[in-house]
Amino acid sequence: MxxxxxxxxxxxxxxxxxxxxxxxxxxxxxxxxxxxxxxxxxxxxxxxxxxxxxxxxxxxxxxxxxxxxxxxxxxxxxxxxxxxxxxxxxxxxxxxxxxxxxxxxxxxxxxxxxxxxxxxxxxxxxxxxxxxxxxxxxxxxxxxxxxxxxxxxxDTLGRYIVFAKNVFPYNLELDGLRLVIDCANGATYKVAPMIFEELGAEVIVINNEPNGININEKCGSTYPNNIIEKTTLFRADVGIAFDGDGDRVVMVDETGKLIDGDAILSILAIDLKNKGKLKNNTVVGTIMSNFGLEHTLKQNGINLERVDVGDKYIIQRMLEKNYNLGGEPSGHIVLSDFNTTGDGIITALAVLSIIVEKNVKLSSLLTNFTKVPEKTKNVHVSKKVNLEEIDDIQKAIEHVKNSLNGEGRLIVRYSGTEPVVRVTIESKDINIINEGIELISKTIEKHLS
The missing domain is CATH 3.40.120.10 (Alpha-D-Glucose-1,6-Bisphosphate, subunit A, domain 3)
Incomplete structure (x- = not known):
């Protein structure tokens, strides 16, 4: 067992x-x-x-x-x-x-x-x-x-606040920036607002009243519509949404556009490379990293190495090959120059430091980044069995692969933390995505739900 x-x-x-x-x-x-x-x-x-x-x-x-x-x-x-x-x-x-x-x-x-x-x-x-x-x-x-x-x-709250603020360049401040922060009614509810306020930002905080049963409930990084709406409503410069334990972050620019983990990796990687600080000119992603990230990094002379899904695999590769940046589309970003695991607050501060240093809007940092259209569906299952042993599922997967004709990606995998199969398709053809997701999902549900 x-x-x-x-x-x-x-x-x-x-x-x-x-x-x-x-x-x-x-x-x-x-x-x-x-x-x-x-x-x-x-x-x-x-x-x-x-x-x-x-x-x-x-x-x-x-x-x-x-x-x-x-x-x-x-x-x-x-x-x-x-x-x-x-x-x-x-x-x-x-x-x-x-x-x-x-x-x-x-x-x-x-x-x-x-x-x-x-x-x-x-x-x-x-x-x-x-x-x-x-x-x-x-x-x-x-x-x-x-x-x-x-x-x-x-005094641990104070210790971490000092640590996080020391990551932010001493010559920079967040004065003049209006931020909306979604704490997901989770572990960042106290510490995150204090850090950004002490660095000078105007902070509007939402979902910072945990009651034991409202963590991640229609809020935080896994429910981005909330932070998109509030960023637009309050005319904020940047929206920041954490997950329940604060190791993930997604952001929203001043136009209301969602900036996910792949986009954040692109921003950080290009900035580090331009400063000569990206170790071995390489970023570690996962099999779920969008091809748009790989394309953008390649255009900037940066390699993308893919590993299995999970931050421990990212960190393992970073340690093995002396890399200092890795992450996942979910917003789990590892900046190993500062911390040894994914850190949503440190990641947000790193992006904000670029905005302040360059005196630009967040949207301008993504002018060359375009995601290949993708869709992911979580199919709930009652048991986890080897998908390769079920002929109908394999036939559905093969059919979708053929329809992609080498111009997209299909990923079918069990979640490591939930009883679901995640089906992800990337393609420039939206119809292929929708039809493929529907076919594979229904086949999995027939056998495993």
Whole structure:
């Protein structure tokens, strides 16, 4: 049995594996798996987003950690990238984030960062998983003064604000810019407005009143119509929308046009290259990156390397080949010169710094970027089986590939975090896109829904 997926553990809260008992066992397993230095008391930071189920999982995993003699440092609701930063800043042994990112409120998840602030390796996940699901640790007990302690850290918000502001060039300010910020009723609801206001922007904040059940509810980066509407309504220079845990961002220009992750990568890559700061003249994308990004980068002498979907694969390639920019169309952008994981706030600041430095509108930074038309449909399934084993689905896929005639792209893949098959088609012919999506989706639904 596997409990770790492409981005930690993910599922419905209070249904296996996101239950208190397993979270307790996971806390124990994490400490034991990290215990290479037997005499050193472990320090583990625990953060979360604003989901109501976060309290349950936080308490359970904390209990497991301290029962194994380690100390737990609770920081409360904070963006996922803030935990990655704090793990390094506070010299912790690991960081735990309780969040289901962009998923609905009744989902939750657990992801783990190493002492370097990067997501733990598959090998370490498998080791933790084996301890969690077995009885190997049942008889290991820490007693008396050897039990760990729990600390609630009060100044983490300020630490991350200082870190984020230091990323923004000292000679620049956001004075004169009107920003609309959509916090998705999630982990950025406090920290994001403070950062942009302290840098001088006029900030209009929406969806910054979390109640435990409204995170990502028709708001944030996964519901961009909201930020598009408000950016236009308030005549803002830029709209910025985060997801529930703040590791993704999409933006809106002054004309009301959505700027997704591919467009953001294009802006950042060209600017870094012009300044001689884009390492090895390469950007890391995924198989989902639009061909329009690849074309734009190529025109500017920049290579695009594609990896599997998931930020951990992007970061892995960046570390392997010494690249400093990567990301996904969803707005999960990694600027490794500043942070070790996707960071929505840092990404937004990087784009804003270009606008201020050049004294231009956001729309002007995308005059040479054109996306190839694409459409993605999420097909909900009741089970995940090998799609190659279902003849009807393979015939539908082959039919669509033939209709594309080598002038488009078809991607059919399971989500790593949700019970859906994502069907994506890129083509200059809208009819081929619509007909292909309909054919494959209905075939999948017939067999798997």
């Amino acid at each position: 596997k409990i770790f997926g492409t981005d930690g553990i993910r599922g419905k809260a209070n249904i296996f594996p996101l239950v208190g008992d397993l979270a307790y066992r996971l806390g124990k397993a994490l400490v034991y798996a990290l215990d290479s230095q037997k005499n050193k008391k472990k320090k583990i930071i625990i953060g979360k987003d604003t989901r109501i189920s976060g309290y349950m999982l936080e308490s359970a995993i904390t209990s497991g950690i301290v029962s194994m003699g380690a100390d737990a440092y609770l920081v409360g609701p904070m963006p996922t990238p803030a935990i990655a930063f704090l793990v390094k800043s506070m010299r912790a042994d690991a960081g735990v984030v309780i969040s289901a990112s962009h998923n609905p409120f009744d989902d939750n998840g657990i992801k783990i960062f190493s002492h370097e602030g990067i997501k733990i390796s598959v090998e370490l996940e498998e080791l933790i998983e084996s301890y969690t699901l077995s009885n190997a640790l049942d008889n290991i007990k820490f007693l008396g003064a050897n039990i760990g302690k729990v600390f609630r850290i009060r």
